[in-house]
Amino acid sequence: MIQNLLRVEKYFDSPTEKLQVMRETLNQASGDLILKAHKPHISVRNLNVYLAKKHILKNVSLDIPDKAITCIIGPSGCGKTTLLKTFNRLLQNSVDVKIEGDVLVDGENIHGKEVEVESIRKKMGLLSQRPCPLPMSIYDNIAYGPRIHGIRRKKTLNLMVEKYLREAGLWDEVKDRLKSPATSLSIGQQQRLCLARGLAVKPEIILGDEATSALDPISSKKIEELFVKLRDQYSIVLVTHTLRQARRIADYVIFMYLGEVIEAAPASEIFSNPKEKLTKEYLDGYFS
Amino acid sequence: MNTIRYNKYRQAKEFLIRHIMLLLTLVSLTFAILIGISLYYKSVPILDHQSIWGLLSGSSWRPLKGEFGFFPFIMGTLWVTILAVIISLPLCLLAAIYLSEYAHPYIKKIVFPMIDVLAGIPPVVYGVWGILAVVPFISEKLAPHFVEFSTGYSILAGGIVLAIMIIPLMISVFIEIFDALPGGLREASLSLGATNWQTIKKVVLRKSFPGLAAAVVLAISRAFGETIAVLMVCGNVSEVPKSLFDPAYPLPALIANNYGEMMSIPLYDAALMLSALLLFVIILAFNAISRLVLIRIERNFAL
Amino acid sequence: MRHIRIKRIEEKIFKGLMIVATLAIVVSLFLIIVAIVRRGLPVMSWDMISKIPTGGFYLGKEGGLLNAIVGSLYIVVGSISLGLFFSLPIVLYINLYLPEKSRLAQFTRLSFDVLFGIPSIVYGAFGFTIMVYLGIRTSLLAGILTVTMLIIPILIRSIDEVIRRVPKEMKDAALSLGATRSEIIKPILRQVAPGIVTAILLSVGRGIGDAASVLFTAGYTDSIPTSLSQPVATLPLAIFFQLSSPIAEVQDRAYAAALILTVIVLILSIAARFYSRKFSKNKI
Numbered sequence: 001m002i003q004n005l006l007r008v009e010k011y012f013d014s015p016t017e018k019l020q021v022m023r024e025t026l027n028q029a030s031g032d033l034i035l036k037a038h039k040p041h042i043s044v045r046n047l048n049v050y051l052a053k054k055h056i057l058k059n060v061s062l063d064i065p066d067k068a069i070t071c072i073i074g075p076s077g078c079g080k081t082t083l084l085k086t087f088n089r090l091l092q093n094s095v096d097v098k099i100e101g102d103v104l105v106d107g108e109n110i111h112g113k114e115v116e117v118e119s120i121r122k123k124m125g126l127l128s129q130r131p132c133p134l135p136m137s138i139y140d141n142i143a144y145g146p147r148i149h150g151i152r153r154k155k156t157l158n159l160m161v162e163k164y165l166r167e168a169g170l171w172d173e174v175k176d177r178l179k180s181p182a183t184s185l186s187i188g189q190q191q192r193l194c195l196a197r198g199l200a201v202k203p204e205i206i207l208g209d210e211a212t213s214a215l216d217p218i219s220s221k222k223i224e225e226l227f228v229k230l231r232d233q234y235s236i237v238l239v240t241h242t243l244r245q246a247r248r249i250a251d252y253v254i255f256m257y258l259g260e261v262i263e264a265a266p267a268s269e270i271f272s273n274p275k276e277k278l279t280k281e282y283l284d285g286y287f288s
Numbered sequence: 289m290n291t292i293r294y295n296k297y298r299q300a301k302e303f304l305i306r307h308i309m310l311l312l313t314l315v316s317l318t319f320a321i322l323i324g325i326s327l328y329y330k331s332v333p334i335l336d337h338q339s340i341w342g343l344l345s346g347s348s349w350r351p352l353k354g355e356f357g358f359f360p361f362i363m364g365t366l367w368v369t370i371l372a373v374i375i376s377l378p379l380c381l382l383a384a385i386y387l388s389e390y391a392h393p394y395i396k397k398i399v400f401p402m403i404d405v406l407a408g409i410p411p412v413v414y415g416v417w418g419i420l421a422v423v424p425f426i427s428e429k430l431a432p433h434f435v436e437f438s439t440g441y442s443i444l445a446g447g448i449v450l451a452i453m454i455i456p457l458m459i460s461v462f463i464e465i466f467d468a469l470p471g472g473l474r475e476a477s478l479s480l481g482a483t484n485w486q487t488i489k490k491v492v493l494r495k496s497f498p499g500l501a502a503a504v505v506l507a508i509s510r511a512f513g514e515t516i517a518v519l520m521v522c523g524n525v526s527e528v529p530k531s532l533f534d535p536a537y538p539l540p541a542l543i544a545n546n547y548g549e550m551m552s553i554p555l556y557d558a559a560l561m562l563s564a565l566l567l568f569v570i571i572l573a574f575n576a577i578s579r580l581v582l583i584r585i586e587r588n589f590a591l
Numbered sequence: 592m593r594h595i596r597i598k599r600i601e602e603k604i605f606k607g608l609m610i611v612a613t614l615a616i617v618v619s620l621f622l623i624i625v626a627i628v629r630r631g632l633p634v635m636s637w638d639m640i641s642k643i644p645t646g647g648f649y650l651g652k653e654g655g656l657l658n659a660i661v662g663s664l665y666i667v668v669g670s671i672s673l674g675l676f677f678s679l680p681i682v683l684y685i686n687l688y689l690p691e692k693s694r695l696a697q698f699t700r701l702s703f704d705v706l707f708g709i710p711s712i713v714y715g716a717f718g719f720t721i722m723v724y725l726g727i728r729t730s731l732l733a734g735i736l737t738v739t740m741l742i743i744p745i746l747i748r749s750i751d752e753v754i755r756r757v758p759k760e761m762k763d764a765a766l767s768l769g770a771t772r773s774e775i776i777k778p779i780l781r782q783v784a785p786g787i788v789t790a791i792l793l794s795v796g797r798g799i800g801d802a803a804s805v806l807f808t809a810g811y812t813d814s815i816p817t818s819l820s821q822p823v824a825t826l827p828l829a830i831f832f833q834l835s836s837p838i839a840e841v842q843d844r845a846y847a848a849a850l851i852l853t854v855i856v857l858i859l860s861i862a863a864r865f866y867s868r869k870f871s872k873n874k875i
Contacts, residue, residue, distance in 0.1 A: 144768065149294075323714075406619075409856055412827040561720065567713055575704070
């Protein structure tokens with residue numbers, strides 16, 4: 001099976017085709033293979049997080065596979081969002097935070113001394129619960145990221161804005177009113193705008209913090225479709241507490257409970273045959 | 289390569305901005321200390337000359353002879369301030385209860401902007417109003433019933449003007465405190481069959497007492513330091529007042545009125561700076577205490 | 592039964608008293624405005640706002656208040672710009688750089704709350720000692736500096752209020768694009784711009800109306816200053832000084848000045864209200 005995968009990499013140049021074959025192969029595959037095929041992009045080792053003396057994350061160790069959708073599920077208050085925020089170091093904005101352990105992105109510890117927070121954050125696009133457009137026009141929202149990273153040429157910016165709005169499936173809806181304020185969009189469009197804005201800084205990872213929970217069903221379906229479309233190019237990490245969403249789109253699932261990782265496995269495996277009793281109870285709806 | 293250089297530049301800019309801002313913040317924190325020190329430094333000559341207690345309790349003010357007794361001014365300030373609080377406290381308390389517990393949102397929408405306007409009117413305009421309306425009213429209508437003669441420029445005039453001036457501050461802090469009370473408290477009392485007024489009397493007022501006290505202290509310190517309006521209507525006679533219709537000479541008015549001459553008479557400027565220092569220290573302490581109480585209340589209720 | 596009736600009556604009495612108290616406060620506002628307008632309006636004329644006084648502000652019967660109007664404008668524009676220059680970095684620092692609930696931020700807020708309560712006469716006296724120390728005479732510059740000290744606490748308190756209300760997600764959204772903290776200042780300021788306008792209007796109101804702080808520091812003059820080192824007249828001082836004149840025409844000028852000042856302050860507080868409403872509409 002592994003040889004098969006390696007051969008695949010040799011023969012297919014287009015990443016999309018490559019992944020399709022990969023996924024087909026993998027669908028028949030079992031166990032940890034997904035992690036072998038998709039090298040871990042983020043690795044967490046013995047992570048402990050204390051917020052105001054409360055132990056939020058307890059000795060968490062896990063791997064997030066590259067170029068796949070990982071869903072973190074669990075009842076609310078189990079530390080999912082905290083985990084997500086440690087990835088791009090947004091947690092340090094509040095006082096009384098203590099973080100122990102390692103978070104490695106591409107093998108580099110993000111809490112290392114030499115690391116620039118900004119470059120870590122640039123690597124990861126964040127999609128928050130409620131869409132949060134910046135108080136400027138649609139165009140400027142997309143161009144904000146490239147501009148702060150030093151792109152000034154009007155032409156380049158125009159091209160980028162169009163490219164990423166297309167990628168987020170928003171171009172046709174807004175191309176005639178790029179100069180109008182971003183708040184004039186509907187909430188679903190705003191969320192796609194935020195996705196496009198995140199993509200415009202060329203991240204490798206997309207973090208979604210219950211990114212669809214504030215949206216209507218149609219908009220959230222669109223976002224989900226976008227995630228599926230984008231998983232060939234980005235590692236996507238989604239915190240969600242709608243189990244059905246995880247069932248629909250996840251490749252890899254991490255189940256957390258009260259700050260601990262209970263189980264982490266490929267989606268097919270965890271949904272059909274959970275190893276832990278707690279996972280099974282959660283999936284069966286004994287608690288939520 | 290280029291991006292690396294650009295990032296270096298961004299990091300340097302960030303570092304610079306961050307440290308300039310930190311420096312400004314830290315410097316701003318020393319501001320109060322700076323005021324205190326410089327006023328103290330300026331008033332040292334008179335403190336060398338006479339003891340602080342002698343100055344505070346002496347009642348003769350003859351700068352030309354080198355006699356600086358602050359007692360009449362302190363008494364003037366106290367009279368005016370206390371009168372202002374006595375007038376405005378019940379008004380504010382009743383109005384604040386009405387506005388936060390009874391009034392229709394529509395009424396609030398009309399009254400709140402008016403309180404804001406009242407807060408925005410400059411002291412000097414209050415002073416003009418005092419001269420136009422309050423002083424004649426006292427000398428013509430009110431005083432003849434009680435004393436033989438009064439010009440109207442009196443403690444009473446100062447107290448009334450000051451009372452109106454501190455109303456906006458007091459009432460807005462009162463309303464903030466009432467609004468900060470958890471709603472469940474009222475519901476609990478009402479559901480036991482208490483009337484609205486009983487709930488207010490037994491629960492709301494009792495529960496918010498520390499906050500109300502802090503608000504009153506805040507208002508007192510505002511009244512204490514008010515200068516121009518009081519100066520314009522108080523009469524400014526440096527004697528210990530005996531009745532409400534006597535003129536008074538509050539401490540801030542003393543400073544404001546004599547700035548012109550203070551450089552020519554020895555020790556005069558030191559005496560005036562000492563009174564500024566007194567005002568500063570007293571008001572600083574009052575303010576700090578009441579703000580701390582209010583912050584604590586906000587935090588407790590927020591949970 | 593009787594017990595309940597007493598309860599009802601007590602409730603009625605107190606409710607009546609409350610309404611009376613509220614009315615009294617509202618009425619006193621009207622009394623003030625009516626008194627100022629009734630005395631000031633008859634003596635208002637175009638000359639009042641377009642001419643400087645002739646023959647000395649204290650004795651001259653001719654002329655108007657242009658010196659005080661322009662002087663107040665100079666002082667307010669100068670001190671607001673200077674005040675923003677100092678207070679914006681401080682507010683941004685305690686909100687963006689310091690973590691939530693940081694000790695330093697809380698202490699800074701407390702200290703400006705306290706400074707807000709310090710009476711303007713103390714700022715005036717302090718400004719005067721600084722003036723003497725630096726060897727500056729009463730001038731526009733000294734007036735601007737003193738009023739700046741007076742309004743910085745107001746600016747900081749009110750701007751802090753609006754910036755604190757910026758949703759945390761917005762900061763996070765901009766930060767997660769890889770922006771440094773100083774780079775997210777621009778979008779945040781844009782978000783709270785109407786709130787800052789309100790804060791500025793409030794401080795203009797306070798700065799333009801205050802007499803005690805400029806009494807020692809600005810001096811007073813009949814002419815319009817042409818440089819920072821010349822003394823300057825302001826509206827509140829025009830009221831204060833000219834009211835004590837024995838000449839009726841000069842006193843009229845004081846009442847006209849009171850009317851002008853009141854109108855300015857009324858416009859400012861209406862504008863502030865308008866902007867703060869607009870602000871709450873635009874909130875995300």
